Amino acid sequence: MLETERVLLRPVEESDLIDLLELQWDRNLMKYMNFKPLTLENQKDWLKSLGKDNMAFSIFLKTENKIDLIGLATLNQINTIHQRASWGMKLKSNIQSKGVGFESSLILINFAFSNLNLMKIHGDIMYDNIANRKMCEKIGVREEGILVDHYYQNGKFRDVVLVGILKEEFYLKNNEILTKLNLI
Numbered sequence: 001m002l003e004t005e006r007v008l009l010r011p012v013e014e015s016d017l018i019d020l021l022e023l024q025w026d027r028n029l030m031k032y033m034n035f036k037p038l039t040l041e042n043q044k045d046w047l048k049s050l051g052k053d054n055m056a057f058s059i060f061l062k063t064e065n066k067i068d069l070i071g072l073a074t075l076n077q078i079n080t081i082h083q084r085a086s087w088g089m090k091l092k093s094n095i096q097s098k099g100v101g102f103e104s105s106l107i108l109i110n111f112a113f114s115n116l117n118l119m120k121i122h123g124d125i126m127y128d129n130i131a132n133r134k135m136c137e138k139i140g141v142r143e144e145g146i147l148v149d150h151y152y153q154n155g156k157f158r159d160v161v162l163v164g165i166l167k168e169e170f171y172l173k174n175n176e177i178l179t180k181l182n183l184i
């Protein structure tokens with residue numbers, strides 16, 4: 001199961017798309033990502049287009065008597081030859097910095113390594129996205145290099161940090177917390 005006591009991930013369903021659109025339009029949340037003003041129709045097309053190389057999960061926060069959609073987690077460019085995929089995540093602004101991104105990443109990366117037989121998870125992060133870089137550091141994700149002036153956003157070129165973690169590194173670093181969260 002893709003869940004812990006407080007967080008649940010399940011494949012995105014069409015009924016989630018309105019909530020997910022809210023994330024896409026949150027300027028604060030999107031400030032370190034390529035902002036595209038998407039419509040609901042765009043979102044529906046995106047869901048249909050995922051295919052076998054991309055997976056998208058809605059993230060839910062479980063509280064005493066309800067469960068709320070609070071974010072999106074993706075595995076992209078799943079490559080079975082090179083046994084790797086990239087991962088991405090966005091959480092509603094009011095949920096950030098409460099450990100949910102870390103926990104959701106553990107769920108997702110554990111799924112990628114143990115169910116999809118991948119050997120590496122990677123990503124790229126805007127250089128000044130401190131929350132994301134700190135979260136990566138906590139998971140044990142290595143910074144592999146910097147792409148200079150790689151994205152043009154809000155009127156300026158932005159540097160990007162390439163990150164990645166290998167399967168054995170992930171389990172070595174996170175064994176204790178994965179056990180505590182009942183993920184392994």
Ligand SMILES: CC(C)(COP(=O)(O)OP(=O)(O)OC[C@H]1O[C@@H](n2cnc3c(N)ncnc32)[C@H](O)[C@@H]1OP(=O)(O)O)[C@@H](O)C(=O)NCCC(=O)NCCS
Pocket residue numbers: 029030032033087088089090091092095096097098099100101102103125129130131132134135138
């Ligand atoms: C990036 C993101 C997924 C991280 O998830 P999160 O739930 O906010 O992060 P966590 O609370 O799990 O924090 C993990 C670590 O990073 C640190 N951290 C989190 N937010 C921080 C911030 N704003 N500034 C500095 N450190 C921060 C925390 O201290 C924490 O370490 P600690 O538990 O040892 O204190 C989330 O902030 C987000 O959705 N941001 C907007 C979208 C985005 O940028 N996505 C990434 C691009 S793919």
